[in-house]
Amino acid sequence: MVERVYHPIRVELFISAKHLKNKxxxxxxxxxxxxxxxxxxxxxxxxxxxxxxxxxxxxxRWSKTIQVDYxxxxxxxxxxxxxxxxxxxxxxxxxxxxxxxxxxxxxxSSLDISQGGTLHIHxxxxxxxxxxxxxxxxxxxxxxxxxxxxxxxxxxxxKSVAPGEWRQLYKSETIKETLDPIWESxxxxxxELCNCDRNRLIKLECYDWDSIGSDExxxxxxxxxxxxxxxxxxFEIFDPNNREHGGTIEITDATAKKNMTFIDYLRAGVxxxxxxxxxxxxxxxxxxxxxxxxxxxxxEPNHYEKVIYEIAGILEGYDTDKYIxxxxxxxxxxxxxxxxxxxxxxxxxxxPYALGARGVIDLYRNALNHITFSGPTxxxxxxxxxxxxxxxxxxxxxxxxxxxxxxxxxNDMDHTVKEIxxxxxxxxxxxxxxxxxxxxDNMEVLDGDHxxxxxxxxxxxxxxxxxxxxxxxxxxxxxxxxxxxxxxxNQLVSYMKKNNYQPHAPGxxxx
Numbered sequence: 001m002v003e004r005v006y007h008p009i010r011v012e013l014f015i016s017a018k019h020l021k022n023k024x025x026x027x028x029x030x031x032x033x034x035x036x037x038x039x040x041x042x043x044x045x046x047x048x049x050x051x052x053x054x055x056x057x058x059x060x061r062w063s064k065t066i067q068v069d070y071x072x073x074x075x076x077x078x079x080x081x082x083x084x085x086x087x088x089x090x091x092x093x094x095x096x097x098x099x100x101x102x103x104x105x106x107x108x109s110s111l112d113i114s115q116g117g118t119l120h121i122h123x124x125x126x127x128x129x130x131x132x133x134x135x136x137x138x139x140x141x142x143x144x145x146x147x148x149x150x151x152x153x154x155x156x157x158x159k160s161v162a163p164g165e166w167r168q169l170y171k172s173e174t175i176k177e178t179l180d181p182i183w184e185s186x187x188x189x190x191x192e193l194c195n196c197d198r199n200r201l202i203k204l205e206c207y208d209w210d211s212i213g214s215d216e217x218x219x220x221x222x223x224x225x226x227x228x229x230x231x232x233x234x235f236e237i238f239d240p241n242n243r244e245h246g247g248t249i250e251i252t253d254a255t256a257k258k259n260m261t262f263i264d265y266l267r268a269g270v271x272x273x274x275x276x277x278x279x280x281x282x283x284x285x286x287x288x289x290x291x292x293x294x295x296x297x298x299x300e301p302n303h304y305e306k307v308i309y310e311i312a313g314i315l316e317g318y319d320t321d322k323y324i325x326x327x328x329x330x331x332x333x334x335x336x337x338x339x340x341x342x343x344x345x346x347x348x349x350x351x352p353y354a355l356g357a358r359g360v361i362d363l364y365r366n367a368l369n370h371i372t373f374s375g376p377t378x379x380x381x382x383x384x385x386x387x388x389x390x391x392x393x394x395x396x397x398x399x400x401x402x403x404x405x406x407x408x409x410x411n412d413m414d415h416t417v418k419e420i421x422x423x424x425x426x427x428x429x430x431x432x433x434x435x436x437x438x439x440x441d442n443m444e445v446l447d448g449d450h451x452x453x454x455x456x457x458x459x460x461x462x463x464x465x466x467x468x469x470x471x472x473x474x475x476x477x478x479x480x481x482x483x484x485x486x487x488x489x490n491q492l493v494s495y496m497k498k499n500n501y502q503p504h505a506p507g508x509x510x511x
Contacts, residue, residue, distance in 0.1 A: 264384020
């Protein structure tokens with residue numbers, strides 16, 4: 001399996017403020033903003049940029065923007081410190097603490113400054129040739145190269161990489177017996193076509209295919225990339241060896257196609273809605289036992305709480321209402337006499353929600369003493385509940401993530417696979433975190449990294465939506481969130497593209 005490299009997304013922060021507190025006695029403050037980010041696993045904030053100074057201004061719109069690397073799978077605390085420029089030492093006007101994820105999720109944020117005033121942050125993705133073009137050529141009255149029939153033309157498109165050096169970008173199909181071929185369209189990103197430099201030379205070579213000897217040149221042309229992006233443009237081609245006219249090539253299609261990114265979908269108002277499912281099977285051991293995976297004692301959170309805090313703490317930033325449904329499975333809830341494999345931790349099925357990561361942990365702690373641990377470990381009912389929720393919202397508006405925390409291998413593998421295959425058609429991802437020291441061999445199968453998940457009826461998952469991670473393999477701070485969330489942006493984009501959901505133009509957020 002090829003290991004995918006997860007590059008950060010470069011984002012640009014546009015910063016302005018209103019109603020800043022004045023620090024100067026005889027004039028208005030000379031204001032600027034310093035941006036600091038907590039990088040990786042560091043506990044320190046590191047300055048990543050500062051704006052210019054706006055003189056005599058308490059409502060600054062700073063023109064200097066700040067660019068930073070954004071990772072969906074990391075919690076990235078960020079601080080904006082507003083200062084009054086002074087020759088001796090700057091006076092602090094106020095500050096704002098938030099996370100980069102919150103800013104990216106909203107697109108436009110208005111935040112209260114600690115000592116008065118409002119800070120406004122607008123975030124845009126820094127694009128680097130991610131848009132693509134669909135290009136189509138046709139030949140008109142191409143030169144006849146065969147004695148006993150018409151030509152069999154095809155073309156090759158190349159870009160200049162150094163003087164006299166070309167790199168092939170695309171080779172067309174051969175169309176038999178014609179001097180007026182209409183070739184299939186092809187797609188290239190702007191980066192592939194010209195490295196985002198539209199003055200870069202592009203060469204088209206047209207050949208007559210020959211089944212016996214070598215293919216014969218019909219003609220070529222060389223033009224800047226910008227010229228082949230004009231629909232209806234025509235170019236005469238000539239054989240470079242003898243300058244014979246080889247006919248005309250016309251561009252019949254040059255459609256710009258915006259390659260939608262994760263941030264484009266967020267900007268269009270797509271919400272990420274999270275659900276949590278927690279394992280209450282007997283193998284966890286009763287929570288009064290100090291060795292229990294559910295044990296609450298001392299100042300340290302237990303393993304379940306650590307995972308909830310780390311994952312929900314990131315995902316809640318992308319959900320405007322922050323209401324998270326929380327379910328239990330494998331336990332006997334109060335008032336019941338048998339194991340329930342999908343029950344609300346609030347014990348109110350009509351209101352299974354907690355508010356944010358902190359609320360999930362509070363709900364979990366309150367419920368612990370009212371659940372008898374039982375079994376077996378089955379996930380199908382939890383998945384059915386999740387599928388019902390994911391099916392009930394507009395597919396282009398909400399992307400659903402289910403976080404399942406379990407301490408052992410599952411006992412209903414066939415049913416679980418069947419439900420996951422069904423869920424693969426929906427705007428949904430499933431994250432399974434293995435808690436404790438159990439052997440999770442059969443969980444690895446669900447991950448889809450070793451082949452497409454297929455149910456017992458032969459139906460295949462339409463895309464890979466499961467990420468399984470055993471907690472014991474992850475020790476460093478932030479490592480868990482990185483491992484379980486790194487696939488989510490690609491999974492969301494792949495779902496939207498597969499279903500041809502086009503977001504509105506960036507900037508038209510629904511927030």
